Amino acid sequence: MPLVKSVRVGKHPDHTRFVMEISDQVNFQISMLADPYRVVVDFPEMGWQLRDGANPPMYGELSGFRYGLFKTGTSRIVLDAKAPVKIKDTFMLPPRGHVKNWRFVMDLVKTDRSTFMALMKPAAYPSQEVAQNNGSQTATSPVQQARVPAMLPPQKPEKKSKHVVVIDAGHGGVDPGASGVSGIYEKHITLAIARQLADVLKRTGRYKVVLTRDRDVFIPLRERTAIARRAGADLFLSLHADTFHDRSVRGASVYTLSERASSKEAQALAERENKADLIAGVDLSSTTDDLSFILLDMAQRDTKNQSSKFAETLVKDLSGAGSVLHNPHRFAGFAVLKAPDVPAVLIELGFLSNKRDERSLRSKTHRAKIAESIKTSINRYFNRVEEANRS
Template sequence: MSLKLVSRFFVIFALFAMFFPFMPAHALEVKDVRFGIHEDKTRIVLDMDQAADFQSFVLSDPYRLVVDLPRFTWSVKNFTANDEAGILAVRQGALKPGVSRIVFDLSRSMSIRSAFVLPAKGQKGDRLVIDIARIGVDEFKQFKGQIHGNLDINNPPNNAGQSYSNKSKSKANAAVKNDYKPLVVIDPGHGGVDPGAVGKEAGLLEKDVVLKLALSLRDALVKSGRYRVKMTRSTDVFISLRGRVKFARDAGADLFVSIHADSIGNKKVRGASVYTLSEKASDKQTAALAARENKADLIAGIDLSVEDQDVVNILVDLARRDTMNQSKFFAGKLATVLPKEGVRTLEHTHRYAGFAVLKAPDIPSVLVEAGFMSNKNEARMLNTETYRNKVVSGLKRGINAYFDQVQKNQRE
């Protein structure tokens, strides 16, 4: 080959590399589809040649399960309908450039319990696991539009393996090895220029009480060896509500716990309570509480015009990503375990309202009111280490119960 020809080849190669910089070594391959029938669920396992991001959701009229993956080749040989599993048929093909879709026809109304990637281990290759379970037709409406997984089909990857996000990868790998330490972000409310509620006990401020609670909780969680912990503040400083949410998202939190001890008009109201985000407050008292908490930035003199966000959009996003159900599940756990540790709780312990600090679309988040500073007895109790330790034990127990369930869902 003459030198001229070699250089021409080189130019062609260079041009090719310039226009197709991320040509995949090979596209994703779906090798097999298997079903596991359990008493309470059907497990669908897609055997793949590499781990990849996905998204999955259910549809009605007729009932279907949809799984989107980066463009794949389908090498499934024998697919047989499985009536017991509730699966009538399967179709697959290109959806749009870079994205392929699998559709399972379901024989009845079913919802996705959990969906996750299990990286190759031993004899087993990379797998996508989707657990579906039978639910009532009315119940189905709750799950409609809820998306599992984080494949962005509007911005699909050029290369499935490359796309499989680092966060997904490290979490999935660690889940298999069972050594992933979830990151809990603890958010002591108020601080600095914003004192929060002023207690019915001389000189007692919410910002100080919640910081003490948060620091003890941090120590208890770290000591357990099961978690990584970050604090939005560990000193007496002011942080905006949006700054707290951003902190948790930037840190890649798995759980966000905001700790407060507020005051309310009715001085008789006492007991710990747990809140999750909702457009409509569960009751007037809770609406007033959320309005008060959301004033933190106003109190600190922050320009609120840039902080305004559309709550409805956020709620839609929360529901789509399943974060809302996880937050509710965690709040329910807390409501159950707090009294077991000797913490007095408000009736209907788990309540809902539009708290600005609970708006991370991808992190299960709750706000805990450890008690009401407006109640004389409770303010006095919150000022003692003995009572604060009970609150901390309850919170830790709830966090353990939450992650027990998360890890159970991820095990095969």
């Protein structure tokens, strides 16, 4: 697998140059996205030898850089541009002199919005294929799978011996989520705790556990809910860790779906979390919001009640494992919670902007404590469900 060794941005008098050192020569495909302006480059799957949070300083027309696995077989970089840009030149330089790696080079210049919009059309930048095919895969991508309508009736098995719990590790791949005070990414914290929680749940023998992702890969938001519905989920937990400008703020909180946010902060948080697809450079221009829903629907009202009951239990149990925010059960319009028939919560495990919270979340021992407390809540929740079914 090709390895990405380094990334840098340089400001030249008439252009901005982006350079990425890669161990091998690779194919690439460039596309542009507007609102905000982004340049997206897809490569075959590559390994990344860049440190978490160690992003290159940005110059010229560029303001941000993200990288990671977009889907099996495709690694992606997303560059944020301050203004409309066009690509003056792209090429791969072979190793030469003291530079032992290949270099992917892309030169950008400022342009106007109408030129940029014209360049967004497919095939404005034809893909560059290298002579030898280095085995990029064509497996069904998560994005293609996501086209499965999210509103299909659930495929619930007739008789289930186990409750199905779907654990969703927030973010992943080209969407790193928040970054902590030490530079660690939210996507790595959420995956670590998702795996630990899956283990403790499986050990009870009571649950079938499904993870929306088990590696560092991007999964679109609507695909996460689709996975839950395909699995016939009885409960859905989305795991996250927040940041806040006030670094003294710490503690966990639990969110359930509501068309009206419980506070401005909750609303802002949902807006941040709902941007995951945009962060990853997914073209959202052609997708309609088929996650819009009718809250008067009886099934959905029942789902909301179940979600709230679980959230109330959860905030109590979580407070035993560490600090929780005041009013720890909050509401907002999170896209990932919008499956109409699956009780669902989103857990913000703590604040990566707070030193103590971040240290706790990086500790396997502390994460085990959190996983235990979540397991206790899940047990309590299903005890009540079973009791209600018996009576």
